Amino acid sequence: MRNGWSPFNIVSVTVGFAFLYLPIVLLVIYSFNASRLVTVWGGFSVKWYGELIHDQAILDAAWVTLRVGLISASAATVLGTLAATALVRFANFRGRLLFSGMVYAPLVMPDVIMGLSLLLLFVAVDFDRGFWTVVLAHITFSMCFVGVVVQSRLISFDRSLEEAAQDLGCPPWKTFFQITLPVIWPAVAAGWMLAFTLSLDDLVIASFTSGPGATTLPMKIYSQVRLGVTPEINAVCTILIAIVSCGVTVAAIFTRRREVQRARDERLAAGGGSPAQAR
Known part of the structure; x- marks a missing residue:
């Protein structure tokens, strides 16, 4: 069949989506x-x-x-962007291997191990567990995900843009904020959304590091599910699904508009026009 859509492929895709979304x-x-x-x-x-409006525990x-x-x-996002910049721009500094290993270790480390290690750290330094722990x-486990996303964008970044700005007298810090950051901003925003989503979803690490007055929503849902699933839990989860779906939709629309605008600017530049004329 055309485009490789055989009956087996159609059935496989249908079963896969049904398993995920049903x-x-x-x-x-x-x-x-x-x-x-x-x-x-x-x-x-x-x-x-x-x-849910009257369930104060869920609202808290x-x-x-x-x-x-x-x-x-x-x-x-700030720490992950700085770490990615250091790994890409300063490839030969002493201790780079150790630094990259420490940054990306949470990617492969089980949540139980990370939660227990952080718990022991907070106990050792006598830091009371609560909201800030x-x-x-x-921050510790989501920073590495931001670093991966931003680093992949920095690798393909055209360094000649920064060199041209610095040749014209722009300081390095100003070059980063006015040249580099606007170009890599989609990757930075994607890293922020990924870190925010991981924070909303976390249960294991928060269970180890939380304290009085710092019960997160996944912890609250899990504690109630152990006694049985209630319609209120379904309503809470539906609201979370709606929020995430809206965020993904807005991000997709924003990305699509940027791609259309970039393609339009490239066509105008190729034809001798200016991007300002398109706007």
């Missing part, structure tokens, strides 16, 4: 179930979303998770 679809459907029994359909209802956990995600993703833990 449980999510069922979760969303049963979040609108009027019955408290999650396996028995009792009609359409949104009352469980209303119940969601607020902690949001704050942890925003702070840790922002800090991890969770933030530090999330």
Whole structure:
């Protein structure tokens, strides 16, 4: 058949997507179930979303998770970008192998090992576990993911742009913020979104490093699921799915518009026009 879409390929893709997304679809459907029994359909209802407004424990956990995600993703983006810049731009400094190993170790280290090691560290330095220990833990394991994304963009970056700016008298730090950062900004933004998503999803490391008043939403959901799945949990998970889906959609639209604008500018440049005329 044309384009390689044989019956086997079609069936494989269908089964694969069904395996990945059918449980999510069922979760969303049963979040609108009027019955408290999650396996028995009792009609359409949104009352469980209303119940979430009065569930202070869920709201507190969601607020902690949001704050942890925003702070840790922002800090991890800054540190990961700096680490990627050092690894790409200063390839021959002493200790580079050790530095790169320390930066990327969380990529292959099990979450249980990382959570336990961070717990022992906080206990050794007598740092009370709570909100900030969770933030530090999330910065530690998400920074490496930002570094990988930004490093892949810096490798293909045209260094002649920076050299031209510095030849014209632009200082190195100003060159980075006015030339380099705008070019690699999509990779930096992608790294931030990845770090934020990983922070929202983390359960194991947060369980080791959290303390009183620092219960995250995954921890709260897990503690309730151990006693049985309730419609409120389905509603919370549906809201999270909607937030992530909206974020991915907005990012895809933004990326698509940038690609269209870049292609338009390239066509104008090839034809002798200026990008300003296209805008």
